Amino acid sequence: SRQRSKSAFALPPAQHPADQRAEMKRGRGGKQAKLRMSVGCAVATIMNCADNSGAKNLYIMAVKGVGGRLNKIPKCGPGDMVLCTCKKGKPELRKKVLKGVVIRQKKCWRRKDGVFVYFEDNAGVIVNDKGEMKGSAIQ
Helix, strand or coil, X not given: CCCCXXXXXXXXXXXXXXXXXCCXXXXXXXXXXXXCCCCCEECCCEEEECECCCEEEEEEEXXXXXXXXXXXXXXXXXXXXXXXXXXXXCCCCECCXXXXXXEECCCCEECCCCCEECCCCCEEEEECCXXXXXXXXXX
8 A cells, every 4th residue: 555654745635636536637727627538639630610710621730738748649629729720711811820729529528427429520719829719609
């Protein structure tokens, strides 16, 4: 069994990180913890742009908050922020690195209550640096 130190910096037994079994994503910069889900969009995925900003589709270049590992492709799911480019759409949006948030994925994931959820397409919206949508509506 594991020996716990008696120093002043040790956490109480109920709050020790090794005893917490919740599968949550950590290191989100002050945001709430995000529950674990099956991620369905990898780097190089082309997804639909679901807002009215003028972009037709988005190409995922990188995923924010995902650490690297040799030969492992970063993946993302609904709610994750990505770096993306617009491949089709208004000329002022194309050929620029944009920030976006994934809002739909085809890959099913299981909720805590046992329900499996999935959408008919992969889609995202363009956001600014603060996380506010560029468009005004989601289609």
